[in-house]
Amino acid sequence: MITVRRIGHATFETPDVEQLVTYYTQVLGLTLVERDADAAYLASTLDHHSVVLRRGDVARCARLAFQLAPDADLGAFAKQLGKHGLATERRHDPQPSISDLVAFHDPKGTEIEVFAERQFAPQRFQQAGIVPNKLGHVAFNVTDIRKVVDFYVQVLGFRESDWMGDFFAFLRCGPDHHTLNFVKGKADKMHHVAFELTDWAHIEAACDLLARRDIPLIWGPGRHGMGHNIYTYHHNPDGQIVELFTELDRINDEALGYFEPRPWHRDRPQRPKVWEPDPAVANLWGVPPPPNFLD
Ligand SMILES: [Fe+2]
Incomplete structure (x- = not known):
């Protein structure tokens, strides 16, 4: 069995992206590393992002991302999910630092993104805010x-x-x-x-x-x-x-x-x-x- 090893990041939808960017940078002390038309990417340590903020009508946690071992076979992992009757989608270059992932939904409706490898994007720990590990x-x-x-x-x-x-x-x-x-x-x-x-x-x-x-x-x-x-x-x-x-x-x-x-x-x-x-x-x-x- 190919198993998930760690949490990668959480994606939140929010009616007010700006307000949450301010909270996550100035209060929590994450680093805003990248921003495009769709999303703001916030980082804590080695990962390019630990929190992703996207515009949505209702504040909710829309997605969770998990990492497999870096040498895991994503195709075999998708087959493993298929044996449980899950519909999966393979996404190439879906977001910064991740070139390949498998997406599906868990039973409560959260979108799950699983990747094997991501490029390290080491951040300097912030000087302001709480700055979690x-x-x-x-x-x-x-x-x-x-x-x-x-x-x-x-x-x-x-x-x-x-x-x-x-x-x-x-x-x-x-x-x-x-x-x-x-x-x-x-x-x-x-x-x-x-x-x-x-x-x-x-x-x-x-x-x-x-x-x-x-x-x-x-x-x-x-x-x-x-x-x-x-x-x-x-x-x-x-x-x-x-x-x-x-x-x-x-x-x-x-x-x-x-x-x-x-x-x-x-x-x-x-x-x-x-x-x-x-x-x-x-x-x-x-x-x-x-x-x-x-x-
Ligand atoms: Fe808790």
Whole structure:
């Protein structure tokens, strides 16, 4: 099986591209590397872009891009998708730094772009804004969580890191505890997009920067149970939830099957598991989420 290795970038549609470009450059601290009639490309590190903004009537996460191993055969990958009954489209030179990709839709309707190789386009880390290490994960509300999880596991090779009950799932495609997470909801939509920061001091600086910009936190800082990351959440100008996190659990060696030991783990070793539904594990530091946070 040819498996997805990492998240490449997320594409957002927005009624006001300019407003989001300002947010992603001046607040989040990404670099605007390229702009054409269709899209604005924003980068954090080695990738030419981690976030793509396109004009749309409704603010939404329209596409996610994932990378295979650089020597993976995209044709064979398309055949693998075909065996699952998926319609795929091969696109040549679809966007800067990526010359070849396979596009299809996941069961909740998000367009997925998978590529094997992209040209590195190293960015200088910005001097202004929060300046995350990388795009970390994207979370969605989904109406049929089992179907969506099975798709990512069986078709793209994700692994199940943790569940809470049968309504909250965390999937990894590399060492990080989750690159995608899904929570059962009334509609299929993005819940939040998350960027990794360096450490707790970086979180502090980010919170102060958000405060200077009159952007209030809506939850956090706290430490989640599942994934054990320190988190904060705020809204971007489109009303989408943006998470800034650090210290996310990692499985450095799949064969070992447990997360790298940390002092805040309560299981020894901390293995992927199904957590009992309990608001206390949403934040090990005790402050519960605001009402309807998971809606
Ligand atoms: Fe998250």
